[in-house]
Amino acid sequence: MSAPRVVVVGAGIGGLAVALALQRAGLRPRVLEQAPTLGDVGAGISISPNAAKGLAFLGLGEALAAEACIPPLQVTRHFRTGEPLLTIDRSDSLERYGAPYYQLHRGDLHAMLLAAVRAHDADAVDVASGVQGVRPGDAAVEVTLGDGRLLQADLLVGADGLRSTVRAALFADQPPQFSGYVAWRGLVPAEAVADLALGPGSSVSAGPGRLFVRYPVRGGRLVNYVAFARTGRWEAESWSLRCEVTEVQQALQDFHAEVHAVLRATPDGRCNKWGLFAREPLARWVQGRVVLLGDAAHPMMPWFGQGAATAIEDAVVLGRCAAAAGGDLDEALRRYEAARIERVTMIHRESLLGGERLSGTDPDNLRPGRVRNEDTLGLFSYDPATVPV
Numbered sequence: 001m002s003a004p005r006v007v008v009v010g011a012g013i014g015g016l017a018v019a020l021a022l023q024r025a026g027l028r029p030r031v032l033e034q035a036p037t038l039g040d041v042g043a044g045i046s047i048s049p050n051a052a053k054g055l056a057f058l059g060l061g062e063a064l065a066a067e068a069c070i071p072p073l074q075v076t077r078h079f080r081t082g083e084p085l086l087t088i089d090r091s092d093s094l095e096r097y098g099a100p101y102y103q104l105h106r107g108d109l110h111a112m113l114l115a116a117v118r119a120h121d122a123d124a125v126d127v128a129s130g131v132q133g134v135r136p137g138d139a140a141v142e143v144t145l146g147d148g149r150l151l152q153a154d155l156l157v158g159a160d161g162l163r164s165t166v167r168a169a170l171f172a173d174q175p176p177q178f179s180g181y182v183a184w185r186g187l188v189p190a191e192a193v194a195d196l197a198l199g200p201g202s203s204v205s206a207g208p209g210r211l212f213v214r215y216p217v218r219g220g221r222l223v224n225y226v227a228f229a230r231t232g233r234w235e236a237e238s239w240s241l242r243c244e245v246t247e248v249q250q251a252l253q254d255f256h257a258e259v260h261a262v263l264r265a266t267p268d269g270r271c272n273k274w275g276l277f278a279r280e281p282l283a284r285w286v287q288g289r290v291v292l293l294g295d296a297a298h299p300m301m302p303w304f305g306q307g308a309a310t311a312i313e314d315a316v317v318l319g320r321c322a323a324a325a326g327g328d329l330d331e332a333l334r335r336y337e338a339a340r341i342e343r344v345t346m347i348h349r350e351s352l353l354g355g356e357r358l359s360g361t362d363p364d365n366l367r368p369g370r371v372r373n374e375d376t377l378g379l380f381s382y383d384p385a386t387v388p389v
């Protein structure tokens with residue numbers, strides 16, 4: 001029997017993680033990425049213990065520990081005064097959940113995954129290879145690329161993000177809707193805010209309709225921040241734009257002084273703006289030999305920091321299902337969907353509600369016992385490496 005032809009669409013965190021998981025299951029996936037180069041894209045990302053266990057299963061435990069910061073605390077503060085409202089101790093994550101809670105630059109995580117995929121197969125990733133069409137055939141899936149190339153796949157994994165072409169081709173649903181929130185992300189050299197003595201943990205300042213989150217990345221040399229505001233409208237063509245930091249300063253004008261000191265230190269060209277788009281959960285992620293994963297399957301709102309984490313969980317579970325099904329790809333997909341859809345739909349639905357809870361009009365809602373976050377929802381104890389498949 002010849003080896004199955006496996007194609008992964010998209011080389012983001014989800015696409016590379018699933019390529020690695022499938023390689024470890026003995027398959028030889030080919031990853032098609034539309035971007036002409038793979039680079040240092042994005043800002044900070046939190047890798048909660050559930051995702052860290054997945055990355056350790058993929059052989060990246062040591063690399064992650066070497067690159068990432070471990071925040072000892074997460075402090076949620078009153079937006080106007082900076083008064084701490086809720087402190088979550090993250091220092092005992094290893095004992096409580098079986099892995100630390102990490103924070104790092106998305107580019108570092110992406111580079112780590114890419115190096116591991118290429119160590120298995122130097123030719124695994126094709127850049128400048130945007131997929132334009134996907135059509136199920138009798139025996140295989142037909143994949144059309146933007147440059148006219150035509151490929152056949154026995155298994156096609158759609159890991160092509162929020163505006164997934166694979167999802168649009170085979171899964172009837174509505175386009176993503178603007179959630180009403182914009183996000184700004186910036187990176188500030190730690191030395192530029194040294195006098196603030198920000199410390200190693202993460203801080204969330206929460207006010208009516210707005211949030212400001214900051215934490216260190218790159219061994220503490222950079223401070224990553226992300227600010228959210230409810231605006232109601234997104235008029236730009238693109239869903240991600242470079243912007244002036246004055247926009248964030250204006251949106252958060254009544255936030256406490258430390259927030260403004262961090263914003264003022266943003267170097268030129270280091271602030272980007274996103275429109276946050278949402279979709280309702282899908283009832284199925286599998287159509288024949290086509291399967292969705294990560295944001296293509298479940299683009300969630302970022303309130304629980306679980307978008308990349310659940311993409312990593314998906315990848316590990318799909319790889320394990322492929323190994324467990326012993327070459328029967330239909331059985332592998334059946335097991336994957338059964339193992340994953342209930343948990344992820346719960347997280348997806350909670351994320352759609354999370355904005356109102358976190359940035360509603362009453363900061364007192366954030367005091368202990370009143371907040372539902374990724375921790376109190378019990379997300380971290382999940383282990384994609386051992387969950388039954």
Ligand SMILES: Cc1cc2nc3c(=O)[nH]c(=O)nc-3n(C[C@H](O)[C@H](O)[C@H](O)COP(=O)(O)OP(=O)(O)OC[C@H]3O[C@@H](n4cnc5c(N)ncnc54)[C@H](O)[C@@H]3O)c2cc1C
Pocket residue numbers: 009010011012013014015032033034035044045046047129130131132159160161162163164165183185226274276293294295296300302305306307308309310311
């Ligand atoms: C402000 C903000 C903060 C966040 N913070 C966190 C966090 O702290 N922790 C966390 O876990 N998650 C976080 N997330 C979510 C996280 O970034 C995403 O959920 C995650 O990156 C999804 O990964 P993915 O691989 O599924 O999709 P993507 O990262 O979108 O990757 C999709 C890839 O597919 C490629 N592609 C698209 N279409 C095609 C095509 N037709 N052909 C070929 N290639 C294609 C794209 O170029 C891209 O490389 C955050 C999101 C936002 C907006």
